[in-house]
Amino acid sequence: MEGGPLVQAAFQLGSEDYSVVADLGTLSEQLVSIKEKSMSILKDYITRHNVPIDVPDDELVESSSEDGGEAVENPVTSKKTKIN
Numbered sequence: 001m002e003g004g005p006l007v008q009a010a011f012q013l014g015s016e017d018y019s020v021v022a023d024l025g026t027l028s029e030q031l032v033s034i035k036e037k038s039m040s041i042l043k044d045y046i047t048r049h050n051v052p053i054d055v056p057d058d059e060l061v062e063s064s065s066e067d068g069g070e071a072v073e074n075p076v077t078s079k080k081t082k083i084n
Helices: 027-049 059-063
Strands: 007-013 014-020
Touching: 007 027, 014 027
Parallel strands: none
Antiparallel strands: 007 014
16 A cells, blocks of 8 residues: 555644644554654643743752851761561
């Protein structure tokens, strides 16, 4: 079956619709192509819609150094289970 694309995908992210078509190669090559294109679209969507809610690390470091106190080391405890 050569000629037209064997693999097509349509999906919706939020209110945005996407359509992906692979038109070259064997069926397995088209599936790989669809996956790569879809992952690229998903990455771009996440990048555009990702809004950082947390405070940046720089501000956390500055606020802890402004305390004026010395840094207190937390003792590290082992959580190994003893088997008798």
